[in-house]
Amino acid sequence: MWNPILTVPYDLELELAVLDGEGEHALVFPCTKHLQCWRNALTGERIDIDPTHWRAWHPSRFANGALPDARS
Template sequence: MWQPISTAPFDRDLELAVMDGDGVHALVFPCRRILAGWTKSATNERLDISPTHWRTWKPDKTDV
């Protein structure tokens, strides 16, 4: 279930939802909240995004 972005925890892999002109989309990679915003979990690359919702990242069983 999606949660408001204001309640997103730190130090956990999260699935984020972002809005654009076509609607709401879930990002296809896990992200982490940091004090300055968001990073891509796998690379620690800083992301320039404004997500609207979050939920716990559940890795695809084929990824493990």
């Protein structure tokens, strides 16, 4: 279940849904929200994104290599 981005917690590994030129989709790596930015939770790199929804990161969703659907 996806949660509205306005309720996002800080400093937790999250799966994010973003809207881009290809439509809405989930990112395939965990992210963390910091005071002023989003970061890739695996590398610590700052990322320039504008997510629409979030949910807890569960690596098992990616175990079969399938990309997640932002609507499920």
